[in-house]
Amino acid sequence: MKKAILVGCGAEIGANLLIQNDPQNDGFVVQTVVTNPPATDKHYPELRPIDGIVARLAMAQPGIQSRVEIINDDTLQIDGREIHFFFGDLAKVCPPVDGRFDIGFIATSKQDMDQNSPVARNMQELANVVLGVAEADSLKSIYGCLGDLTSDDISTIQRKVVSSGMYCLGSCQTNGMHASLRVVVEALNAIHGNASQIVSVETDIVHPDTPNGVLGTRSFEGRMQDARDNLRPSFSQIAMSQKKVMPWAPLVNTVSLRAPVHAPGYQINRFIVEDNGALTTGLIEAAIERVNKLHPHVVMASRSPLGGRAYAYERRCSTILSDANHLLILRPAYLAKQNLSEVIIQSFVNNSVGYTAVVRAVARNIAQGLPVATFQEIEK
Structure with a gap:
């Protein structure tokens, strides 16, 4: 031991x-x-x-x-x-x-x-x-x-x-993006590809505010505990990770918002992928399932319209919303003519338990x- x-x-x-x-x-x-x-x-x-x-x-x-x-x-x-x-x-x-x-x-x-x-x-x-x-x-x-x-x-x-x-x-933000990246790589493997086909990533984050109440930190008074009443902009550590993992694929983080909510947070990852039109949402869903079976602490899919509280105590990094309203693959003309697709993955990312x-x-x-x-x- x-x-x-x-x-x-x-x-x-x-x-x-x-x-x-x-x-x-x-x-x-x-x-x-x-x-x-x-x-x-x-x-x-x-x-x-x-x-x-x-x-x-x-x-x-x-x-x-x-x-x-x-x-x-x-x-x-x-x-x-x-x-x-x-x-x-x-x-x-x-x-x-x-x-x-x-x-x-x-x-x-x-x-x-x-x-x-x-x-x-x-x-x-x-x-x-x-x-x-x-x-x-x-x-x-x-x-x-x-x-x-x-x-x-x-x-x-x-x-x-x-x-x-x-x-x-x-x-936690970094690992949340990596959970989505792990799924995209798994899907690319299914069409005989790898991460080199990812051209760029854009990530938006709504991050639960760090517990700033006083229970166990400054006081035991119940009425003074953890108001979480401070909506404020923040910044992401994901771009730091991206330089190590995929330096060829620039990462843009336009929204990184600390919100007065409890864990988990919410993350939207937009991957621009050179897939020649081969990726489908079915392949993404199958990839989530395979990764979940191998590594349940990384990711799981959910098609239910539940809020984050439903996943607050899950010992898992990311819960991807896999219904047709949230898991999207877009091919506008300006991307399609370059054989590119935009894969949009939205997920709850648990910054504490998960x-x-x-x-x-x-x-x-x-x-x-x-x-x-x-x-x-x-x-x-």
């Missing part, structure tokens, strides 16, 4: 990783967590930072409290798994641990996704393989939704077994000594 350490235990990725970790299936167990202590509340002086961790777990999955037991001020159990917490800043001090960990997860901020950041330097002293849950130009990448593909499918893939080094896993399932799948392959799809960093 491989040992893992997590730095950063927010209500999204860190908490979900602790909840989802299944050592018998994953081949690794998160034993230690380093995180800044959740602030206590003057109205609840008996509550401790470890109670704030339970609050974050409850934000991530309501009802989890019945599966969590607090052992002492820095230890709790989830489903019988004992997890030790070191409340502090990894940028300043390393926790007192015996030996090295096989895998280290950095789930803090994008600023830490650099080999020379204080957090990354200390994590590399603690763990053999360090995985950052964001996008970073300066780091090699492992993209979980493309994990079973080879350089025959996407020429930039370097498929290998990873036993050391630091990698970024891409953002994204964590992809992170967990990557770590599972590493723990079990299986090859993963790696991509080179971008040289500045």
Whole structure:
């Protein structure tokens, strides 16, 4: 059994990783967590930072409290798994641990996704393989939704077994686009093609606002929790990934909107593909089905007119709307005369539960000594 350490235990990725970790299936167990202590509340002086961790777990999955037991001020159990917490800043001090960990997860901020950041330097002293849950130009990448593909499918893939080094896993937005890309590559394979036929990509995103309430972060007051009342423009990390994965196919991200909604978010990917008119929505649907059977954490199709809440707790990156109103292949004259088609894929992309399932799948392959799809960093 491989040992893992997590730095950063927010209500999204860190908490979900602790909840989802299944050592018998994953081949690794998160034993230690380093995180800044959740602030206590003057109205609840008996509550401790470890109670704030339970609050974050409850934000991530309501009802989890019945599966969590607090052992002492820095230890709790989830489903019988004992997890030790070191409340502090990894940028300043390393926790007192015996030996090295096989895998280290950095789930803090994008600023830490650099080999020379204080957090990354200390994590590399603690763990053999360090995985950052964001996008970073300066780091090699492992993209979980493309994990079973080879350089025959996407020429930039370097498929290998990873036993050391630091990698970024891409953002939830990145992995959402890769889930759609995985489906398009699968469909192109059916007509004896590959990703080299993708000419360009345009992505629009409506991203759920990051939990900015105060349950488990600044206060325990129920009336102060998570209003999500701030509609604001944002920016995408997908273009950073595109430079690594398909540098020949420019990616345009015209809409990246943070909205006052809960996960999952909504993503529209428009692929311009040189297919000589061969692709059909039937081929796309069949591709979704094949990928789902092989990798249920990546994608599934839905023909039902359901809102995002229906998929909020699915341990899956992307749910593609495959009905005739949302899954489209267009061939206007200006494209058709160039043997091009526009494939429009609309999907719900889960930036917490589903994204964590992809992170967990990557770590599972590493723990079990299986090859993963790696991509080179971008040289500045």
